[in-house]
Amino acid sequence: MPTTFTPLASLAGGVLIGLSAVMLMAVSGRIAGVSGIAARLLPPFGDNATAGRFAFIAGLVAAPALARLVTGAFPPQAIETGGVLLAVAGLLVGFGSVWGNGCTSGHGVCGISRLSTRSIVATLVFMTTGFVTTFVVRHLA
Secondary structure (H helix, E strand, C coil), X not given: CCCCCCHHHHHHHHHHHHHHHHHXXXXXXXXXXXXXXXXXXXXXXXXXXXXXXXXXXHHHHHHHHHHHHHHCXXXXXXXXXXXXXXXXXXXXXXXXXXXXXXXXXXXXXXXXXXXXXXXHHHHHHHHHHHHHHHXXXXXXX
């Protein structure tokens, strides 16, 4: 199964994710955990930071359109599976994020940079699960 992996685009994406996490920390003092930000958009609303959370998620959703404006094309996407498997995978990621008290952005980007043992362990679990899942899907399924 071919991939669309490109080292330079991946490096640029990583730099932008790190830069956005640093900017969010500098501007608001908050850690950029996407699952936590998205979860806090759901009721009950506990504070007055809803507008900032909505802007953060809207920026994530709008990024492909911005990329199209800059480059003239949407970023390549290669989702080669059905809707049921995507829905199951999404539910598992959501469950894992809640169970792990954060997602890859919160633990992997912000937690590891703060040398959090909990985040290092969580990220190792995320990555190991991803490697095993990819191996099973590509070679055993």
